Amino acid sequence: MSIIQKFEKLGVDNAPGQECRQNVGEIDIRGEKISGTPVDFSHGDVDAFPPIPGTLESFIEGVCMGGKQAYTEYRGKQSIREDLAAKISAFIGAKIDFEQEIILTPGTQGALFLAMGANIMSGDKIAFVEPDYFANRKLVEFFDGELVPIQMEYTKFTDRAGLDLKALEEAFKSGVKLFVFSNPNNPTGVIYSYNEICSIAKLGKEYGVTVIVDQLYSRQIFDNRTYIHLCSQKMLPDNLITIIGPSKTESLSGYRLGVAFGTAAIIERMEKLQAIMALRCSGYNQAAFKGWFNEPDGWMKERIVQHQAIRDDILKELRTVRGIEARTTEGGSYLFVKLPVMDISMHDFVKVLRAQASVTVTPGIEFGPQFVNWFRINFSQDHKAAVDAIKRIIKVMEWYRK
């Protein structure tokens, strides 16, 4: 395989945020342009849901500290790691050693890259979930691992994510080295049950499989559901990394901040990789961690209430339409929506939506090759604009329904 072939598998033209590089070309355009506030569902809208109050002030304090903040250890400034380790420990209900078990990264994407790069050798079998965050698959491909997809029958249940635990055990038995998954799941917004989490932990321990769990959205849980932190269970895999960050619910994405914590030996390898990847998470930006897990009273609660209300109003619209399916989001800001069969491919439908309805969504096959009739939305948007945009999506879909 050449480097060109290798990178052909890592396409980003349909990835969230890259839509401006597409062209509409030769698509069969039906209907008229529908006016309305443009909505980019490919990511959350930090204008509708602004960052934690005081974040910019914390950043400026960092800049004013000068060299001591500009240059930190590669794993992040010690006082910030100490503060974060304490706050995250309280959140997850397990101890984190700030010296050995935590690293600050450029976004949670950076954390995921480091965790994967610090564990995957060429040819290693890597298990991942379908559907799940699109970068998981791409990272395995980039690091020359062997893809072992595990299905999640997320539409079948309401009391569990629907992970195929039998298939997971078979995969682990067959020599899988690493299992990576997001919880809440991206793109479906389901959360794993107590039994699923304990089973993953137990199987990881039993078969010596390293586990990476991406908990980016674990602070935004709806309907007072119980969220299970794998890292605070009794029986744990020997090698476990948990990833979290303030980019989503807390809207700090523009600062590119992430955190990984867990097994000290892996954190150490991640630091070595970070040293050649970007040296460190931007020095001044690290100061912006200050307000995280320390938001004003009621701020997080209100944010969750608002997102739950947007979710409900969108689902109300979608569920009036024959052939549209979507499981109710349990955590995070995503909805994974199945459309009826149309006269147009999903990739072209996505382009038509942008051109005719000023709406951007992410095609389902970014999350697994079988999700050809699906798209994902991030509903962390202006409430009214989001619901109106959903109505426009439905209208355009009807033009193409088979």
Add this chain to the structure above:
Amino acid sequence: MSIIQKFEKLGVDNAPGQECRQNVGEIDIRGEKISGTPVDFSHGDVDAFPPIPGTLESFIEGVCMGGKQAYTEYRGKQSIREDLAAKISAFIGAKIDFEQEIILTPGTQGALFLAMGANIMSGDKIAFVEPDYFANRKLVEFFDGELVPIQMEYTKFTDRAGLDLKALEEAFKSGVKLFVFSNPNNPTGVIYSYNEICSIAKLGKEYGVTVIVDQLYSRQIFDNRTYIHLCSQKMLPDNLITIIGPSKTESLSGYRLGVAFGTAAIIERMEKLQAIMALRCSGYNQAAFKGWFNEPDGWMKERIVQHQAIRDDILKELRTVRGIEARTTEGGSYLFVKLPVMDISMHDFVKVLRAQASVTVTPGIEFGPQFVNWFRINFSQDHKAAVDAIKRIIKVMEWYRK
């Protein structure tokens, strides 16, 4: 090879900025503690040489733009790429297409990582210079390339860097895929002659070798020397990436900003890799590029004059001492200093310097295994403190001289 063995080769304990993780242990400590202002020569002091005026204000403007600045294309916001492409084009004397040929990255380290990762396949022969930036070697090892070191006899000449061009051609003939080098060279501060640059370009073209040139310090050239930009020569390799950024002379390191420009197909692969590495260079931080190449009148000139003066005063001290050698820095803020043979290893000497003289330097073997008697300093420091620290280094060296 296991992942643990692979990462053992990527040690960072002696890397610049990581010294706080060392312990002094069982070293033969001689003499008394010498008092003086602590100086960390492992990197520049952004308190002594602060960032470009107006940088924080540009950052804040970016934050105020909200979502449009937080989420950009993975290769960077178009208007910023357009502005930078024009400014860098004027600097290098060659055209850069802002659509296809430039990417914004988390630091120049990020640019280097992406450029190497977008070109190296397992087993590829990669040529690099000894001595040169320590990450070059580590990146080749991380991406499972085969190391092909090319010697630079930098102490022999004053009118050229001293690259062994014959060995370079032999290496290219033997199937090298990629050649990476820094100009001005890190750690020696020498710049490549017109003949050396043209030879590299010509050999790259002739043998189809991809060239990556790291020009991080190319704006800080001393003694009115002529600096040759490889990318603006007539004959060029088919695949060429140039890296530059505002972290050094311009003191913007705390914002982690870098730029790579060159062959469109490589930039495209780098964007794909960036999409899974950190998604993008921090959105708000991209706004801080605004003042770069647009500094107040005379600001850059004055900065160069000040650095040249520090260099001269340090060299004056070093050259009074029998057995110490250092070639005069031609560009950038580094001096690579050879000490006489001592009763102590350089790694231990570095630890003693920290403990007894409050001075941090970087051991030479970070830049090539043969540089056991060398250390590197970054003299972008408070002028007086730097010269005093050099005197302390000399004093401690005398305690251990054989």
